[in-house]
Amino acid sequence: xxxxxxxxxxxxxxxxxxxxVWPILKTALLTLGSIAVTLIGLVFITFVIGRVMxxxxxLAIVGERASQATYDEVYFQLGLDxxxxxxxxxxxxxxxxxxxxxxxxxxxxxxEDIARVFPATLELATLxxxxxxxxxxxxxxxxxxxxxxxxxxxxxxxxxxxxxxxIFWLGLMGLLVFYGILGWVGGPGRVGIFYIDVVPSVTGLIxxxxxxxxxxxxxxxxxxxIILPASLLGYFSLAYISRMTRxxxxxxxxAEYITTARVKGMSEWNVVWKHAFKNIRVQLITVIALSYxxxxxxxxxxxxxxxxxxxxxxxxxxxxxxxxxxxxxxxxVVGLIFILLNxxxxxxxxxxxxxxx
Amino acid sequence: xxxxxxxxxxxxxxTPTSRRHAKLSAIYQGWLSFRSNTMAMIGLVILLLLLFVxxxxxxxxxxxPFAQDLGNRLAPLGTDGHIFGTDSLGRDIxxxxxxxxxxxxxxxxxVALIAPIAGLLMGTIAGYVGGWTDTVLMRIxxxxxxxxxxxxALAFVAALGAGIENAVLAxxxxxxxxxxxxxxxxxxxxxxxxxxxxxxxxxxxxxxxxTKHIWPLCISSLxxxxxxxxxxxxxxxxxxxxxxxxxxxxxxxxxxxxxxxxRFILDxxxxxxxPGLAIFTVSLAFNLLxxxxxxxxxxxxxx
Amino acid sequence: xxxxxxxxxxxxxxxxxxxxxxxxxxVSFTLGRERLGIVGESGSGKSMxxxxxxxxxxxxxxxxxxxxxxxxxxxxxxxEKDMRSVRxxxxxxxxxxxxxxxxxxxxxxxxxxxxxxLHTTATKTQAYEKSLEMLEAVSIRDPxxxxxxxxxxxxxxxxxxxxxxxxxxxxxEILIADEPTSALDVSVQRQVLDIMDKxxxxxGMGLIFISHDLNLVADFCDRVLIMYAGRIVEVCDADxxxxxxxxxxxxxxxxxxRLDQPRDRLDVLKRDPDWSIAPSVSARx
Numbered sequence: 001x002x003x004x005x006x007x008x009x010x011x012x013x014x015x016x017x018x019x020x021v022w023p024i025l026k027t028a029l030l031t032l033g034s035i036a037v038t039l040i041g042l043v044f045i046t047f048v049i050g051r052v053m054x055x056x057x058x059l060a061i062v063g064e065r066a067s068q069a070t071y072d073e074v075y076f077q078l079g080l081d082x083x084x085x086x087x088x089x090x091x092x093x094x095x096x097x098x099x100x101x102x103x104x105x106x107x108x109x110x111x112e113d114i115a116r117v118f119p120a121t122l123e124l125a126t127l128x129x130x131x132x133x134x135x136x137x138x139x140x141x142x143x144x145x146x147x148x149x150x151x152x153x154x155x156x157x158x159x160x161x162x163x164x165x166x167i168f169w170l171g172l173m174g175l176l177v178f179y180g181i182l183g184w185v186g187g188p189g190r191v192g193i194f195y196i197d198v199v200p201s202v203t204g205l206i207x208x209x210x211x212x213x214x215x216x217x218x219x220x221x222x223x224x225x226i227i228l229p230a231s232l233l234g235y236f237s238l239a240y241i242s243r244m245t246r247x248x249x250x251x252x253x254x255a256e257y258i259t260t261a262r263v264k265g266m267s268e269w270n271v272v273w274k275h276a277f278k279n280i281r282v283q284l285i286t287v288i289a290l291s292y293x294x295x296x297x298x299x300x301x302x303x304x305x306x307x308x309x310x311x312x313x314x315x316x317x318x319x320x321x322x323x324x325x326x327x328x329x330x331x332x333v334v335g336l337i338f339i340l341l342n343x344x345x346x347x348x349x350x351x352x353x354x355x356x357x
Numbered sequence: 358x359x360x361x362x363x364x365x366x367x368x369x370x371x372t373p374t375s376r377r378h379a380k381l382s383a384i385y386q387g388w389l390s391f392r393s394n395t396m397a398m399i400g401l402v403i404l405l406l407l408l409f410v411x412x413x414x415x416x417x418x419x420x421x422p423f424a425q426d427l428g429n430r431l432a433p434l435g436t437d438g439h440i441f442g443t444d445s446l447g448r449d450i451x452x453x454x455x456x457x458x459x460x461x462x463x464x465x466x467x468v469a470l471i472a473p474i475a476g477l478l479m480g481t482i483a484g485y486v487g488g489w490t491d492t493v494l495m496r497i498x499x500x501x502x503x504x505x506x507x508x509x510a511l512a513f514v515a516a517l518g519a520g521i522e523n524a525v526l527a528x529x530x531x532x533x534x535x536x537x538x539x540x541x542x543x544x545x546x547x548x549x550x551x552x553x554x555x556x557x558x559x560x561x562x563x564x565x566x567x568t569k570h571i572w573p574l575c576i577s578s579l580x581x582x583x584x585x586x587x588x589x590x591x592x593x594x595x596x597x598x599x600x601x602x603x604x605x606x607x608x609x610x611x612x613x614x615x616x617x618x619x620r621f622i623l624d625x626x627x628x629x630x631x632p633g634l635a636i637f638t639v640s641l642a643f644n645l646l647x648x649x650x651x652x653x654x655x656x657x658x659x660x
Numbered sequence: 661x662x663x664x665x666x667x668x669x670x671x672x673x674x675x676x677x678x679x680x681x682x683x684x685x686x687v688s689f690t691l692g693r694e695r696l697g698i699v700g701e702s703g704s705g706k707s708m709x710x711x712x713x714x715x716x717x718x719x720x721x722x723x724x725x726x727x728x729x730x731x732x733x734x735x736x737x738x739x740e741k742d743m744r745s746v747r748x749x750x751x752x753x754x755x756x757x758x759x760x761x762x763x764x765x766x767x768x769x770x771x772x773x774x775x776x777x778l779h780t781t782a783t784k785t786q787a788y789e790k791s792l793e794m795l796e797a798v799s800i801r802d803p804x805x806x807x808x809x810x811x812x813x814x815x816x817x818x819x820x821x822x823x824x825x826x827x828x829x830x831x832x833e834i835l836i837a838d839e840p841t842s843a844l845d846v847s848v849q850r851q852v853l854d855i856m857d858k859x860x861x862x863x864g865m866g867l868i869f870i871s872h873d874l875n876l877v878a879d880f881c882d883r884v885l886i887m888y889a890g891r892i893v894e895v896c897d898a899d900x901x902x903x904x905x906x907x908x909x910x911x912x913x914x915x916x917x918r919l920d921q922p923r924d925r926l927d928v929l930k931r932d933p934d935w936s937i938a939p940s941v942s943a944r945x
Contacts, residue, residue, distance in 0.1 A: 034496075037496060038496075038499060038500055038503055041496065041497070041503075042500055042503060042504065045500065045501075045504070045509075046512065049513060049515075049516045050516065160641065160645070161637075163588060163640075163644050164588055164637055164640040164641035164643075166595050166596065166599075166612070166615070166633060166636045166637065167592075167596075168595075168599050168615065169595075169615055169629070169633030169637070170633075172615070172619060172629050172630075172633070173630065173633070175622060175623075176622050176623065176626050176630075180622070180623040255760060256757070256760035256761045257760060257761055257762055257764070259716060259753075259755065259761070260755065260761045260823075260826075262714075262747065263714060263748060263753045263827070264747065264748040264752075264774065264775045264778055264826075264827075265744045265745060265746070265747035265748035265749060265779060265830075266744070266748075266774075266778060275763055275766075278763070278765050278766065279763070279765050282765075296505060297505035297506065297507045297508055298507075300511070301507075301596055301599065301600075304600070305619075315508065315511060316600055319512075319514075319600075319602070320600075322515070324515065324516070327511070327512055327515050328512065330508070331504075331508050331509065331511075334505050334508050335504050335505065335508070338503050338504065339503050342503070353765065354764070354765060354810040355764060355765075355810070355812050
């Protein structure tokens, strides 16, 4: 609202409490409600995939040759005699308690499996996004500032190639060149065979664990294994982040307040970073969150190439052995992270943009 | 006067004489500006080439893509009669690539039909009807958008079973929400415009308004989006193929070919490298074409 | 009168696919400690002239001039680094719409303080005090509060007064005001103009007032340049505007309603292609 001299004088210094709090509360409730609906929708879709689609969950558990009695027992155990909606509520109840059932493959709870493999993915994706942000943002800013120059052309090619390259293939090529031919990096897996389980798993993040244990040989080895897949994921997020940064920056650089900054006698560096860049921070947060989420997805294929024991490998392995509980559990968890990242970037948006208050 | 005009002049006129004239003229001018975009033209040429290769596959392919020759397995690049070498069963890689173009185009074409049409339906209904329908449909769209696409496609294929058709279905199921968003946004702006009110006053029903007036206007932004998405569709299909969830062996699908060559990557690198290059080239071509089309059809978004 | 700024044969060119477009063609004028109005319709090159003086035309745009000298120093020959100390400190500019010309994510205080500290060695506290003073000078009540506020919380009139405060805080000799009131409500236009006028007069500054509004310029300025298609077609003293000779100026005057000479029908401006070919009139004194 425009604060003009006149109404400023008349307005009470502080609005009544209820007027202040109610809209905030309402927004918060609406946001929470919409998050809840999205989450329930997510669970519902996986439920439909798992239960309504033409795979018999009982057969999947007991196998083709089980007797009718065994079949019936499992049938009732799974609650399949109840109406679909009740079944869904049971399923939802379980999921809310992070109970995704038992893996058919190793007879362990799916949630335990996921907790075990997830840190590997987290570590990979986080290092990847770090590369993407640290290189992608400056590249995008430079490309926008020097629009049409050779650096803009390079940024364009980098992005185009990133958008067009099959990630699993680039991973294979990377392995071929940097591991097979040059021998600069470690091969598939998180560490070489001599370093497996040499340090206790504290965080599940192998770089952190080896550093905590002070075992620098193991750390170096783990680093040589993670660097290739992480740079690969980093490249794909770099392509996206640099492109978005460039287009946000171009929009800001043509804004009139940039002229104002120049009129003040400010150096071009400060015009770009102190004024224009400050205005795209908020949009960038959303882009980074989105590209982080995409990395989790991209890691599915990357993990397979690099035999990386993360959630991507877990889901695919489960998939190939028709372990539906594991597939759906993994899907729900990844979907959940997607949604959480969205909420997180939304919240940051509200904190950082003065106009959003 | 009209006799001395060339076709080019007729097309470039600033005073069109009929609606068709204006439309043709607009298309021609779009083509002129498209033609001056070298990168987009390269993309177009690659895709036309791909189309030709796919259609004429039996004529061009030097060998039967399924014919095994175990005596000549894993022959390197440039072997006599096998320019791109042979795979682990001695099949000619070039011939398999050529036939694989058919599968790639088949998948892309099907997804490019199903997803935008589904999205268009959802979006226009949500936008036109409004109210609760809009809320519910858009909420469903949001839920699908909240899923990571590849993971959702994986889950679908896991439930439906592996195969090209199921892969197409799974990719389409994950690809429609953005189209629904676009179509809804367009519908909302068009719905409230004056000329729609005018048509309503003339007694046009909602069905006529949607099919005759709203859909045609949504098309151009959908085309741009589809072209830009094609690359993503190809990559997703190849990814599913690579995981063994798309086309089944012995089908010469490019992603599946990479997956097969993966085992020999360190010693016989070409088996996985060549089909990867093919995927890269085609999806690059779609990206170039999409960028060019966006510049013409949607200049606002081209920055 | 002492000459602050001497512009001779200024050209602004934009190469495009269809050849070079000349936005400003050979404009010459001088500015003393006076209020110089530049009037013209949109596209006449008046804004480009203002921006070219500050060398704010970005590539691919090209600025050429025999000289743009500020108290004897040719700005065209200055390296970019020295030009930066001219901008803000010696020549400053107020733009059309404060909604766009203030950075939306920085507090007003930060933006004013920054303008001051770029050209002085003042500490933050000194700069803060000075900013408060300046905001008071442009009739902002409750300046402490405004310092903490963001631009979107301000009305247009306040925004433009803040802009003026920000541009005058380093105490420049010349202010270029590019349509400073066009985006404002009619009710606050006069107030903003008066504040600007008073500050410029008190400090003995030179003012270049760019506007499309002939009446406003005639009212507010000492001397008026009329621009058409990148050239100056006529120069006259503001109080003798009604004696203007050039058909374009006459056309503009006749297309405005006048209380003292009511007419049934206003003339429609007829353009003569010769106007844009004729050489620019020099306004150098």
